[in-house]
């Protein structure tokens with residue numbers, strides 16, 4: 146039975162950079178828990194603090210019911226796999242997997258049987274006599290996972306173990322890793338910046354931004370009911386429409402979302418009306434995922450206050466669907482700018498990581514919002530509404546389209562980026 150509790154954990158690096166702030170988290174025994182966030186948000190720092198490889202500067206880490214702040218990594222019984230699982234180059238796969246058991250003086254025959262069994266589960270049993278350099282990236286990662294799991298750690302920590310693999314292999318391995326750690330029942334903390342990996346693998350997950358926890362829950366909870374604009378945007382592909390509105394409570398009509406040239410109306414019967422009314426006269430951010438907008442044929446009747454319209458400016462073919470970008474004259478907001486904690490930006494850290502430095506060299510942005518914006522750079526930048534179209538039904542560029550909005554699935558955030566109505570967990 147091993148649960149991991151982070152109780153108000155802080156990390157300030159020498160030089161004063163605050164990488165992690167007041168993180169409170171309980172990872173339950175046997176859970177596959179994912180830490181998700183953009184590069185530099187502090188995911189690896191948290192993992193390394195759990196492993197004991199990095200000192201914490203505030204709060205407590207509890208392992209299995211005891212404070213572990215001062216325990217050495219060896220005494221924590223945790224195992225860790227990194228992005229490039231480092232294997233001993235002169236040992237075979239079997240030699241690598243045997244090594245932890247040799248160190249702890251296990252019976253050789255038993256150790257051998259155990260290695261074979263795990264290698265089989267990892268699908269590398271036919272290559273256990275090969276050296277790491279003769280393996281593919283995916284096979285090396287499997288061997289590294291095998292070496293980490295062989296001595297049955299209480300906690301298994303994985304830091305972006307799939308990020309150096311190609312997309313097909315990543316998909317294949319994430320299914321296998323999730324299956325393997327679930328069947329072993331080992332409490333696992335898995336770090337990634339890939340939202341698909343997080344949502345498909347996690348029992349529960351946490352979203353981090355600038356060293357602060359923005360949201361914790363099951364993938365379904367976080368996707369359907371995100372706590373902040375940042376979380377909604379980070380977990381949305383294609384990107385969520387984030388529209389700026391002023392909210393007016395109008396007797397007899399409902400709650401008017403005034404976008405300037407267009408309006409929507411939330412009826413009084415809506416369960417969220419009592420929360421929304423406290424924002425009367427204020428700015429709100431309206432989050433509409435592309436699949437919440439449904440194109441309707443011209444002249445089709447629709448309930449008043451449920452339709453937005455625009456002129457199609459660009460279309461993208463995605464195989465199973467088209468994505469359309471329509472100019473609607475509605476001001477949009479950039480999730481990266483909303484609700485940012487006040488602190489020095491991590492743009493110039495004391496010790497930039499290798500990836501930070503490479504990004505700098507390539508001129509790539511480091512923050513998620515900027516990355517999202519960059520994806521839309523160029524021809525989509527000025528577009529206001531993104532929506533999906535089933536194949537065979539697509540409008541043409543320049544067409545005016547009417548879109549019904551599924552109001553039940555629209556998300557409302559205050560100007561500070563937090564949800565207007567309480568988040569259900």
Ligand SMILES: Nc1ncnc2c1ncn2[C@@H]1O[C@H](COP(=O)(O)OP(=O)(O)OP(=O)(O)O)[C@@H](O)[C@H]1O
Pocket residue numbers: 158159160162164182183184185186187188189190191338491494495496497498500501
């Ligand atoms: N030893 C250090 N000294 C100073 N700053 C550091 C140190 N290690 C990391 N940082 C900074 O702390 C912040 C968090 O780093 P961390 O590696 O935890 O982020 P991350 O979310 O894992 O990012 P990535 O996905 O790029 O690995 C970054 O801005 C990083 O540059």
